[in-house]
Amino acid sequence: MLPSAASLEGKPVPQVTFKARPGDEWRDITSDELFKGKTVVVFALPGAYTPTCSSAHLPRYNELAPVLRENGVDDVVCITVNDPFVVNEWQRSQEADNITMIPDGNGDFSEGMGLLVDKRELGFGKRSWRYSMLVKDGIVDKIFIEPDKEGDPFEVSDADTMLRHINPDARPREPVVMFSKPGCPYCARAKAVLKAKGITYTDISQDQKINTSVLRAVSGEMTWPQVFIGGKRIGGAEAVEAHFAPAPGAPASDASAAS
Structure with missing residues (x-):
């Protein structure tokens, strides 16, 4: 059973160390490095190269990232339970240069959020449920969790919903x-x-x-x-x-x- 938004808002994000390869060099990135003293938009998704993630979730956040930054966001972070090699290649193929890509390879962060789910029926193993959140100085200020139903719901964790939450009057740039x-x-x-x-x-x-x-x-x-x-x-x-x-x-x- 997925946690409720109310149970997560006001709580600190999990303290984990991500094994990443920014610039194709191994580096440990901690939760504090990502979130401490910053306002960060996070969107998490089931996996790189999957249909909804590649066609809508990541591209729109990449497109709206400059507008989010204009409205007080320091960084836009994508978290997915994939290894860093896959994550880096996916970012290149998507030309998602406006996004900080974070591989949660062992699912530690997703598990700490209570949003690591079993996708073995698809051959995926354990993956992150789809959600987005606004994190301020390491505290979950607002979270949008997709409804707990079959398939791959994509109704509330999109970039436009997040932008409207941050600033209802913000006008996205034309494509x-x-x-x-x-x-x-x-x-x-x-x-x-x-x-x-x-x-x-x-x-x-x-x-x-x-x-x-x-x-x-x-x-x-x-x-x-x-x-x-x-x-x-x-x-x-x-x-x-x-x-x-x-x-x-x-x-x-x-x-x-x-x-």
């Missing part, structure tokens, strides 16, 4: 998509602008069998890159630079966000 071509200097320019603005984007590369005909069908153009924000075509590198340029007379820091 950004770039169609790019390997080795294209104009694509590199556009990516540099988005990176400088802290904007997460989905890169649809020619490597993914996106040819010029597809690009033209989608954008009406035949030149790379083509950037879309919130479904609206912005254009190539020069158009992206112009879109994020400061308004006349405004300092550079006042350049408009992706909206």
